[in-house]
Amino acid sequence: MGLTSTKTYQNVIQQGVLYLEKHQKQSFLAERLIMDRMDWNRTDLLLHLKKKMSEPAYLQYLKDLNELIEGKPLQYIVGKEWFYDLPLKVTSDTLIPRPETEELVHEALKQLKGKENLNVLDIGTGSGAIAIAMKANRPNDEVTATDISEKALQVAEENALTHHVDIRFLQGDLLEPVSLEMFDCILSNPPYISHDEEYLMDESVLKYEPHSALFADHEGLSIYEKLAYELPFYLKTDGCLFMEIGFQQGERLSTLYKRAFPDKEVSILQDSNGQDRILMVL
Template sequence: MDGEGFLCLWPRSWWQNLDPTVSRCLLSEGSREFPIGAFSGREGSDSAGRCGRHRAGVGATVVEESKVQIRALVNQAVVLLREQGFESARLEAELLMMHVTKFNKVQLLTHDLEELPALDETVYKALVDQRLQGTPIAYILGERDFWDLTLKVTPDTLIPRPDTEILVEKALTLIQCNHCRDVLDLGTGTGAIILALKHSAPEIRATAVDLSPNALAVAMENAQRYHLDVDFRCGSWFTPLLPEREGAKGFKPQFDLIVSNPPYIEEYDPHLQEGDVRFEPLSALVSGHDGLKDIRLIVHESRAFLRPNGYLMFEHGYNQGAAVRQLLEEVGFAQVETLRDYGQNERVTLGRALS
């Protein structure tokens, strides 16, 4: 059986999403060493892991099995990740192993003395190497938990972060206490905010906008996974909602609540060269010289799309609280307040349009 025939034994969705290096290894015929770079420290060595050797036999293909236990592989990965300064090394090593084996946490703990097949060992080491090179764990796994959802993520989308749940918590309070029925999410990305709101408050009418067709496709897939009805629009901020786009002269949709996690990082911020943001789409991160270009636009244009007593709420940088409060007050928003994230940084600001 050649490499392609071997891969046909696996679901197409599995092997098509492999790292290209792993795919080339698995598609090769005969015996071949797999270069596991940083994981072993000796590229191409016997200890670096192999693709299974396919030996011609009568009526069967023999695949050599690994002799390495799951626990040993995870512990090796933890050491390497810690050496590179990853704070959640144990968690990430286990998440990658659960991704390869399809085990949950309990299964991983109860099966950790089992030997991992050679093919899975090769894939695991390749994924660990991707992480060692800085690729965000969410992009490697292809998903991230947010609120009570597990969302698909891709390099076309920002990675949902726990601090954004502060916005969701406050938005749900407004929805419940002020009977906010129509909710708009600007720059939806994965759909994290609007899908969390719709999942927790199914009575709302949800609309979401994003400039990126690829990001919007991810959001739509996430909505379909949870059978959530959201009106997705492609375009820049409020543009897809303008009357000429609605097909009815003079008609402009009105909302009780507008939420957003817009770009808010200064274009020359040195943090853009650090951590996960190095791999995330720049257009979803950067907003002019002071990080407030898009927030200014949203604040000024939102009044035309808010019903009387409607709310605007958005995430911003830890040091932008005073500036965005001033913006909201200058435009005429009342009851302006800022919420702090889990690290006690000013993170989300909201205001109410009284007229």
């Protein structure tokens, strides 16, 4: 790609920016590739700008840049994504955590403020993002996380170990691993994209992220429909439920969950972009 041999971090980043812009990629990724690969924050980067980049780091950067140009998500290139101020390992077996899911966690933490020693369940944990963020912010809660994928659970367990949080991980489909248990708070970011909407998806998402964590039958509603019948038996009388939803699903899911929980308050909350994003049952 023609990067020069004057390999200070500043030189390399400047030319990386030009290379990314030439290929219509976001230029800020030139810095983030280095920061995430080196486990640096912005201060660390600034302190290294005038220093020479080692030959192995330089060659890795070239490889990373070219994978980015080819469409591979940065998170899978460097093997991590930040979620609720925590760096989490991600692999091709786990969905890349999104900012919208951070909003789900934020709302749950807000609603649970003042309540202590709760039993919390994360259904379909993937990388463990929701469960780990909840436990990190509410260390006195007992947190359980389920996933059908053994490989995803291995990643989640590694992330929990990295952040020194004690979470019970169980393999199985949805609520199956916690049969006969009840919880004070249940959270989930299930697959909710309709197969008919595949043409709207970014090519890199379709090529690299696990489809089982993205798509669901019946216009993306099949998991919600299954859980609507089962969740009332797992949520305590004064318990609460938070689920991420597709932006076109709010009205239908509100109706469905009001039938499932006739004695509770069911709300649809919007994300920072004004789109329906969270189903909340209190």
